[in-house]
Amino acid sequence: xxxxxxxxKGVVFKIPADDNRERFICEHCDTIHYxxxxxxxxxxxxxxxxxxxxxxAIEPRKGxxxxxxxxxxxxxxxxxxxxxxxxxxxxxSVSEPQLYTVFDLPRISQVYMFYRGNLVDGKYGVxxxxxxxGLYSPEDIxxxxxxxxxxxxxxxxxxxxxxxxxxxxxxEVISYPWGKRPGKG
Amino acid sequence: xxxxxxxxKGVVFKIPADDNRERFICEHCDTIHYxxxxxxxxxxxxxxxxxxxxxxAIEPRKGxxxxxxxxxxxxxxxxxxxxxxxxxxxxxSVSEPQLYTVFDLPRISQVYMFYRGNLVDGKYGVxxxxxxxGLYSPEDIxxxxxxxxxxxxxxxxxxxxxxxxxxxxxxEVISYPWGKRPGKG
Numbered sequence: 001x002x003x004x005x006x007x008x009k010g011v012v013f014k015i016p017a018d019d020n021r022e023r024f025i026c027e028h029c030d031t032i033h034y035x036x037x038x039x040x041x042x043x044x045x046x047x048x049x050x051x052x053x054x055x056x057a058i059e060p061r062k063g064x065x066x067x068x069x070x071x072x073x074x075x076x077x078x079x080x081x082x083x084x085x086x087x088x089x090x091x092x093s094v095s096e097p098q099l100y101t102v103f104d105l106p107r108i109s110q111v112y113m114f115y116r117g118n119l120v121d122g123k124y125g126v127x128x129x130x131x132x133x134g135l136y137s138p139e140d141i142x143x144x145x146x147x148x149x150x151x152x153x154x155x156x157x158x159x160x161x162x163x164x165x166x167x168x169x170x171x172e173v174i175s176y177p178w179g180k181r182p183g184k185g
Numbered sequence: 186x187x188x189x190x191x192x193x194k195g196v197v198f199k200i201p202a203d204d205n206r207e208r209f210i211c212e213h214c215d216t217i218h219y220x221x222x223x224x225x226x227x228x229x230x231x232x233x234x235x236x237x238x239x240x241x242a243i244e245p246r247k248g249x250x251x252x253x254x255x256x257x258x259x260x261x262x263x264x265x266x267x268x269x270x271x272x273x274x275x276x277x278s279v280s281e282p283q284l285y286t287v288f289d290l291p292r293i294s295q296v297y298m299f300y301r302g303n304l305v306d307g308k309y310g311v312x313x314x315x316x317x318x319g320l321y322s323p324e325d326i327x328x329x330x331x332x333x334x335x336x337x338x339x340x341x342x343x344x345x346x347x348x349x350x351x352x353x354x355x356x357e358v359i360s361y362p363w364g365k366r367p368g369k370g
Binding site for chain 2: 001002003004005006007008009010011018021024033034035036037038039071072073074075076077078079080098099102104106107109111113128168169171173
């Protein structure tokens with residue numbers, strides 16, 4: 001941020017009065033420009049024990065498998081966002097979605113939330129940001145070709161929890177950045 | 186938003202190519218300015234069956250009781266944010282915080298997350314944004330003077346769940362706006 005989006009004058013980066021961290025401030029119109037984490041919402045669509053995965057057509061991680069997910073939009077709920085992303089990326093609907101995983105990614109200022117749901121009629125397709133979609137049995141998941149740590153972790157939780165048939169909300173901090181997973185440098 | 190924060194030129198509000206909703210766009214430097222929901226994080230601090238509440242010293246809802254909470258900052262986890270707000274507003278620490286409630290407030294583009302935790306040593310104070318703090322038994326909660334619907338709902342969930350001693354993560358959409366609660370016009 002270089003300019004004030006309210007008045008167009010240059011901003012400075014300093015600690016405002018009555019605050020304790022640096023913000024972008026406009027000393028012309030006195031606007032403080034707060035910057036906050038973003039929420040990514042998605043689904044874990046399940047059909048007859050198989051999980052719907054999408055091959056990413058766009059960066060980051062083009063050519064890697066993911067669960068349908070994307071940035072939450074203003075004016076929607078997390079569940080609505082998760083359903084919207086699933087429709088956009090996989091042309092798929094889920095029924096009875098339940099909040100399932102909540103991940104903090106403080107290094108990149110994101111919060112990820114996945115809803116677990118039933119893939120309606122087992123139907124899915126290929127959205128604009130997707131190269132290919134498919135239903136995967138737990139034993140066939142392409143673990144080495146998953147796009148993001150939150151995807152692998154959600155799948156691991158699901159496989160573990162489906163043994164018992166109980167799916168408590170899982171909450172975890174992922175403190176390593178994208179592309180630098182443990183053991184991969 | 187009137188000006189591009191990257192180049193200082195005026196922005197337009199229209200649907201970008203490959204998108205399906207209006208955004209603020211700079212046609213000078215081609216930046217798309219996405220706007221996304223913000224996350225509010227807080228704690229439900231409990232000590233010997235009593236709950237720590239704070240009387241707000243600032244608007245909105247100055248003079249009403251709340252659980253310590255505030256906007257999540259970049260670079261922190263939801264739990265870190267919840268702990269920080271509890272320290273700032275109530276000079277208090279919680280041990281073993283567990284994610285407890287997740288509320289969607291689509292009308293104001295916010296997601297609220299409260300962590301349930303033990304108030305360390307029963308100690309608390311009065312932060313800069315607080316007029317007064319206190320530990321309240323369930324029967325003494327000032328229901329008519331609570332600041333926000335998410336606070337009352339978190340307290341109701343806690344009182345219900347504490348009967349059984351089980352605290353599953355609760356997830357709910359609050360679709361009415363601040364100040365317009367059911368039955369209050």
